[in-house]
Amino acid sequence: MALEHADVQRAAHLARLGLDDNEAARYVDDLGRILEMVDQLQRVDTDGVAPLAHPLDATQRLRADEVTESDERERFQRCAPLVEKGLYLVPRVVE
C-alpha cells in the first residue's frame, strides 16, 4: 500500500507530533520503504489463525476492588513542568 504525503501528515496529527513539510517529505520516503517491507505479510496464509496478543495467551488478572494506593499527588507532581494548587497547568482551552 503506497503512502502519500497526506497520510504522513494525518498520522502526525493523530499522534500530536509536529512535523514541518520537509520532515514529512523525508518520512514519506522512509515509511514507504518500511511499509513495503511490512507488506510481505500479505503473502502469508492466515485464514482461521487467531491473532496472538500475549505470547503465553494469558488474560488479564483480576483483583478485589479495594483501595491499595495512597495519595501521592504532591510527590508525583514534583516532576511536572507546571502545576498550581495541585493542578496541572496548560494553555487556556475554553475561553
Added chain:
Amino acid sequence: MHDKTLRELADALGAGEFSSRELTQYLLGRIDRLDGDLNSFITVTFEQALAAADAADAARARGEAGPLTGLPLALKDIFCTQGVKTSAGSRMLDNFVSPYDATVVEKLAAAGTVSLGKTNMDEFAMGSSNENSHYGPVNNPWDLAAVPGGSSGGSAAAVAAGLVPAAMGTDTGGSIRQPAAFCGITGLKPTYGRVSRYGIIAYASSLDQAGPMARTAEDCALLLNAIAGHDLRDSTSVARGVPDYTAELDAPLSGLKIGLPKEYFGEGLDPAVADTVREAVRVYESLGASVHEVSLPHTHYAIPAYYVIAPAEASSNLSRYDGVRFGHRCDAPADLIDLYKRSRAEGFGEEVKRRILIGTHTLSEGFFDAYYKKAQQVRRLIRQDFLDAFEEVDVLMGPASPTPAFDLGAKKDPVSMYLQDIYTIAINLAGIPGISVPAGFVGGRPVGLQVLGTHFAEERLLNVAHRFQQATDWHLRRPAFAEENA
C-alpha cells in the same frame, strides 16, 4: 578487580579480601578514567553507590550477607530509579527524576547490590546500534570505531570494558542478546512475563522483557534469581515459582538434542560468523550433544510482523509524553494542541518519530485489519514454528547476529538496520527465552552464539551456556582497552 565475575567478587568479599566500599570506589575510579572514551553511562550515581556499598559492608559485618550483597552493577537508563534521572536515552526525559523504583531496581537493592549508575541506550530502546541516543553513541571497547550494538549498548560496553561486572538490560527485539554478542559478554532474555516490567519505561509491552548481562552464564543465573518472579504491579508477569537458576548449571549435556534452524544459516549471514557458530556447535557435540537440522518456516516474516506490532504498541505507549505531567515541555505554547505537538516534536528523536508515525498509521481507521491483525496472526504462526521445533529438540542454536559489530555510522538506512535483528526478533514475538554466549572472533570483533529454549527453559539455557564456558575460554577474553587501562 575489574575482570572478575560476580561469583569471584562475592567470594572475595566473603573472604574479606576487600570491602564493597573499596570495590565500588575502584570501579567508580575506572568509570571516571575510561568512560570518556566509551560514553557507556548517562548518569553515574557516586554518592548513592558509596552509601549502598557501606550498607552492604555493614550487613556483611552483621552476618546478613546474601549471594549478591555488596556486588556492583549498572542499570540501563530505562529502569525507573527513585531520586535518579531516568532518561530512556531521550531528550523527552532529560529532566525526569523518577519518583519511584522499578520492581527490578527494588529487588536488586533488596538483594544488596550496589548500582553505580544508569547506562546509555538507544532512545526508548528503539535501535540496534546505540546510535539513536540523545546522549550520543557508545563505542565498543573491542574497537572504538565499532558500535556496541543496541539498544542496551551502554550496559554491554560497560561490562566488556570492566567498568562493572554486570548490568541490567531490556530486550524487545534483541536488545540484550545482540549487544552482548557485539561486546563479547553473556546476555539472557528471559521468557516474556518471567521478570516484572513494572517501572521499566515501556516500548512495546507485549514484547519487552528485562534480563541480565554479565561475563558468565553463572552470573546471569545469580542475577535472574534476584529479579525473576510474579509481581502484582505487572499484570503480564507470570505467577509461577522461581527455581534456583544456579542449581542445574553443572548438569551434564549428554543426550542434549540441539536443533539448527536452517533459516538461521542462509543468505545474509557472514560466512565467518557461520563458521564460528558451527565450531561452537562442534564443542557441544564433544560434550555429548546431538545435532539436528530443523526448520522455522515463518522466519522471513518475523521482521515485517515486528515492525507492525512494536511501532503500534510504541505509538500507544508513547502517547503519555504530552508535555503536561512530566518530561519535556516546549516554550510558550500558543494553545493545547501546539503544546502537545511541539513538546513531542522537540522531545523525540528521529527513529522514535518514525516508529510513532508507522504505528499510528497502521492502527488508523481502514488499515487495522491489513496490518495489525495480520501481524498478530503471523505472530501466532511464528510462535508455533518454535513450539513445533521444541517437540523435536531441546534447544535451538544459531548466530545472535548476521555479522560482528559494524562501524559507527555504517548503517544509515532504517530498513537495513532493522534487518540486523533477523535472528533475535522472532524470539520476542514467540515470548521464549534466549541467551547469547561469546563463541569467538571475526576480524577482532566478538561473535555471539545464540541458544534458544521453550517458554520457561531458562534453567536449561543457563546450564547449556555454562557448560560451554567450562569447555572454552571465549568469555574470559578481555579487550585491550580494558587491560591497558587496568
